[in-house]
Amino acid sequence: MNSNDRADLIKRINTLEGLTDKERSALLGLLRKNKTYGLIWEDKPEDVEERLRDELPILTEVPERAIISEDKDAPNHILIEGDNLEALATLAYTHEGKIDVIYIDPPYNTGKKNEFKYNDSWVDKDDLFKHTKWCSYINRRLKIAKKLLSQSGVIFLSIDDHEYSQLKSICDSIFFENNFICNFIWYTDGHTDNQDIFTNVHEYILCYSFNKNYIKPNNIVDPNIDESSKIQRDFAENSIIKNGAKNPPTRIKLPVGFPCEVESLNLSPSENLTEFLSDVKNNLYISREITKRYNMKYPVRFSNLIVSNYSLQEECEFFSGWMNPEKLKEFIKNDCNPIFESKTQTTLRFYLSKNGVIYYRREGRSSHYVQTVLENMGTTEQNKYMLERMGVSFDYPKPLKLIQYLLSLFSKKNSVCLDFFAGSGTTLHATMQLNAEDGGHRQCILVTNNENNICEEVTYVRNKRVINGYKTPKGTDVPGLTKNNLRYYRTGFVGRNRSMQNMRKLVNLATDMLCIKEDLYTEQNTFGGQKTYKGIFRYFDDGKKQMLVIYREEAIDELVDIIYDMDVPQPIKVYVFSPSEDPWDGSFDDVSDKVELCALPQAIYNTYRRILPKKKDTVVMPEEDALATPEEDKDLFNGMLDFEYDEEA
Numbered sequence: 001m002n003s004n005d006r007a008d009l010i011k012r013i014n015t016l017e018g019l020t021d022k023e024r025s026a027l028l029g030l031l032r033k034n035k036t037y038g039l040i041w042e043d044k045p046e047d048v049e050e051r052l053r054d055e056l057p058i059l060t061e062v063p064e065r066a067i068i069s070e071d072k073d074a075p076n077h078i079l080i081e082g083d084n085l086e087a088l089a090t091l092a093y094t095h096e097g098k099i100d101v102i103y104i105d106p107p108y109n110t111g112k113k114n115e116f117k118y119n120d121s122w123v124d125k126d127d128l129f130k131h132t133k134w135c136s137y138i139n140r141r142l143k144i145a146k147k148l149l150s151q152s153g154v155i156f157l158s159i160d161d162h163e164y165s166q167l168k169s170i171c172d173s174i175f176f177e178n179n180f181i182c183n184f185i186w187y188t189d190g191h192t193d194n195q196d197i198f199t200n201v202h203e204y205i206l207c208y209s210f211n212k213n214y215i216k217p218n219n220i221v222d223p224n225i226d227e228s229s230k231i232q233r234d235f236a237e238n239s240i241i242k243n244g245a246k247n248p249p250t251r252i253k254l255p256v257g258f259p260c261e262v263e264s265l266n267l268s269p270s271e272n273l274t275e276f277l278s279d280v281k282n283n284l285y286i287s288r289e290i291t292k293r294y295n296m297k298y299p300v301r302f303s304n305l306i307v308s309n310y311s312l313q314e315e316c317e318f319f320s321g322w323m324n325p326e327k328l329k330e331f332i333k334n335d336c337n338p339i340f341e342s343k344t345q346t347t348l349r350f351y352l353s354k355n356g357v358i359y360y361r362r363e364g365r366s367s368h369y370v371q372t373v374l375e376n377m378g379t380t381e382q383n384k385y386m387l388e389r390m391g392v393s394f395d396y397p398k399p400l401k402l403i404q405y406l407l408s409l410f411s412k413k414n415s416v417c418l419d420f421f422a423g424s425g426t427t428l429h430a431t432m433q434l435n436a437e438d439g440g441h442r443q444c445i446l447v448t449n450n451e452n453n454i455c456e457e458v459t460y461v462r463n464k465r466v467i468n469g470y471k472t473p474k475g476t477d478v479p480g481l482t483k484n485n486l487r488y489y490r491t492g493f494v495g496r497n498r499s500m501q502n503m504r505k506l507v508n509l510a511t512d513m514l515c516i517k518e519d520l521y522t523e524q525n526t527f528g529g530q531k532t533y534k535g536i537f538r539y540f541d542d543g544k545k546q547m548l549v550i551y552r553e554e555a556i557d558e559l560v561d562i563i564y565d566m567d568v569p570q571p572i573k574v575y576v577f578s579p580s581e582d583p584w585d586g587s588f589d590d591v592s593d594k595v596e597l598c599a600l601p602q603a604i605y606n607t608y609r610r611i612l613p614k615k616k617d618t619v620v621m622p623e624e625d626a627l628a629t630p631e632e633d634k635d636l637f638n639g640m641l642d643f644e645y646d647e648e649a
Helices: 003-015 019-033 047-054 084-094 128-146 164-175 275-282 288-294 326-332 380-390 398-409 426-438 451-469 500-509 511-518 551-566 587-592 602-611 630-635
Strands: 055-061 074-083 099-104 149-159 181-187 202-209 235-239 250-254 266-268 305-308 318-321 339-343 346-352 358-363 415-417 443-448 487-497 536-539 545-550 574-575 595-600
Touching: 003 019, 003 426, 047 055, 047 084, 055 084, 055 266, 055 500, 055 511, 074 426, 074 451, 084 128, 084 326, 084 443, 084 487, 084 511, 084 602, 099 128, 099 398, 128 149, 128 164, 149 181, 164 181, 164 202, 250 326, 318 536, 326 339, 326 346, 326 358, 398 426, 398 536, 415 426, 426 443, 426 451, 426 551, 443 451, 451 487, 487 500, 500 511, 500 574, 511 536, 511 545, 545 551, 551 587, 587 595, 595 602
Parallel strands: 074 443, 074 487, 099 149, 099 415, 415 443, 545 574, 574 595
Antiparallel strands: 055 487, 149 202, 181 202, 235 358, 250 318, 266 305, 339 346, 346 358, 536 545
């Protein structure tokens, strides 16, 4: 419970009727004694929250800024210009549970001029509510971000010492401590001309999962690991001997034909077996003291070990504590042929070493070694210079190499990535570069405001040039990553009062959001031979999937007739305006197998209700004729659709 909730509860107790003063005092006393573990701060409301009490956010495409590839299979990346709290609310509708990787680089709240803005004011180092404002700000956004993550999703958060402890506590509260993956330390190289006694050469990158049980890291080896290292091998091998209190010794017989790494071998049985076995029996396991006492080498042999032509010639019994002896027994049962491990997708075999020790070898293993100290990942200065070569100016861009490496840890080839503190847009650049290298189809969503024209002149321009290619100041041509689409959106608003006028307006303006939600942007001007009309219905079809948006319910019957005669390979996603939660199911009975219905705007309201602050109390008078067809449009719905008086889509 935050301070605002506690204050509200105290107010309600103080105004609650039917309580004696003694009872009221007792309740307040219990409330004040109720202590919780974690970070506590005084919540500071934002101006943007107040606006969201009156208006609902939507996304509107800026088509003239779209960059569309000739490759029909190019991924659609999205750049949203607007306050990230508003944008996150819209993404909660389009992408709830769909984001696989989030990377953010929020303001570090250092107190430097022009670094962190709150309610249109820069927060400086002397602000008494400096930390409180930052905590309130980041907490609101991370709560929504969690809703966006898929079950196997992860989030990376860059920060430095100024707010590290606060951010860690907030993340522990939102994502839960058991979903904490690690804290990366990024070695930034620092500044050699720094005159401070202690030179800060690091930043932090916190990493959390939505659900740690479902994360599937990729097989990545830290790029600083030498190629000759054992870590880089596609196999692993070691002795299976493991003595200790948790590994009581047992006897295992190796059969004739058991493989050996040397052509021939002849070893005698172990000595002092009687006394040794007696001590082990009393001790229950083979201890270091017993090993030293009898100068014993493992595993203990009860008979001669004779190898010829790389295989055991006589049955030999061994005695030791073992690591996973069941796998060894399975190998023996399989006539000493390699066994397949479905869980690890590897093959496993066993063999005797030249010293008569039993070894395992796991082949087909994918190398995996991720260090939490990130070195040689580039610097902000290097990335700043790269941007300057593009004709873009930005002071503190995150290194391309760093973000690309982070994305490579968890993202799959079809992952959706998000950065809602986009800055210069490095996350999108890294996503496109990663796709170019491994043939992936990752999508990236960027969100940034346009403070000092950053979205238009930095984020957009940078990635436009990455896609299209550019010429350096020295005249060198840099080829573009042309197999990418970039679509540009701005946040807009619709009145929050649930009047019929606002409802219809919301459905009309939310069409761009539906395109994002369905990842479907190819609009057609006809549907089953019938022209489409804005304000009546629109139709999208990219050859793989279809979407029909119906704004006027009077058109349903005629559109159902069209669908009835269509050959539909898979159900058409139909968004239809409805004043309630009913998407006119009864009207679609004859084509129920050809459509997937969704009522708008109710679906949007349902999402926003969970995300946005409570709306202001207002009285909305019913609009009796809001559902009726306007008199001037009645002839449009007379038998066949006749939209000659309405605007074509």
